[in-house]
């Protein structure tokens with residue numbers, strides 16, 4: 001099977017190998033969260049794995065805060081990776097019933113090993129595709145999708161998120177969102193970069209503009225609540241990732257990673273692609 005046929009992003013194969021081999025930098029930086037970091041002062045980023053972990057935790061908390069969680073609450077974290085978002089909520093709140101969903105059972109196994117529910121919290125891990133969630137209608141107060149929606153069938157995920165949210169519930173996510181003039185280009189898979197991107201990040205769709213999101217929300221009985229552009233605060237991520245890849249033994253994959261990540265860095269610096277935290281409210285009769 002080649003990388004583009006597997007539902008598991010290729011960067012997770014690399015990461016799981018690095019973790020299994022005891023690579024301390026990989027465990028520190030990505031053993032909990034596998035997403036971009038957020039630095040309130042990007043100039044203060046020091047390039048260390050510990051600094052990266054703190055920045056990733058900050059990003060996670062910012063996305064969770066956009067979901068306006070008020071315990072007791074039921075939360076679905078779709079594309080939960082190693083369970084870092086649920087771990088963070090578990091540490092910050094009580095009386096949460098949380099479900100982590102991921103398509104890759106290897107990641108769920110690590111999540112289950114890493115995250116121990118705090119006294120008053122419940123956690124379930126479920127292997128499923130974001131496009132078809134084995135979860136009840138109107139059963140959740142919040143749905144989270146931290147930096148993973150570009151892997152999903154976006155329209156089907158939106159329909160599923162809307163279905164499982166109660167009226168007034170919130171979907172909070174982060175995504176790489178192209179400016180309107182870039183959206184068509186991204187639909188074509190980012191032109192010459194498409195091969196490097198596919199081999200590094202797998203099947204990704206970064207073609208949904210902010211207008212596209214508002215339309216998806218309207219089509220699924222939701223409305224955009226808030227949009228925060230944190231592109232500038234994510235930029236130290238690229239230096240950290242590219243520095244790390246310089247040390248990979250597999251030079252072929254390191255080169256592809258550097259091409260794909262370097263391309264995204266350039267597009268982000270120019271704000272052609274923005275890193276947005278978006279939240280949406282499920283409309284409907286809250287008294288039901």
Ligand SMILES: C[S@@+](CC[C@H](N)C(=O)[O-])C[C@H]1O[C@@H](n2cnc3c(N)ncnc32)[C@H](O)[C@@H]1O
Pocket residue numbers: 007008009012032033034035078079080081082083084085101102103104107128129130131145146147148151152153
């Ligand atoms: C960049 S990682 C983010 C992981 C996690 N949200 C975090 O922030 O640490 C993207 C995640 O999406 C998951 N994923 C990809 N396609 C999926 C799908 N169709 N359904 C569910 N999860 C999926 C991947 O396995 C991976 O865990």
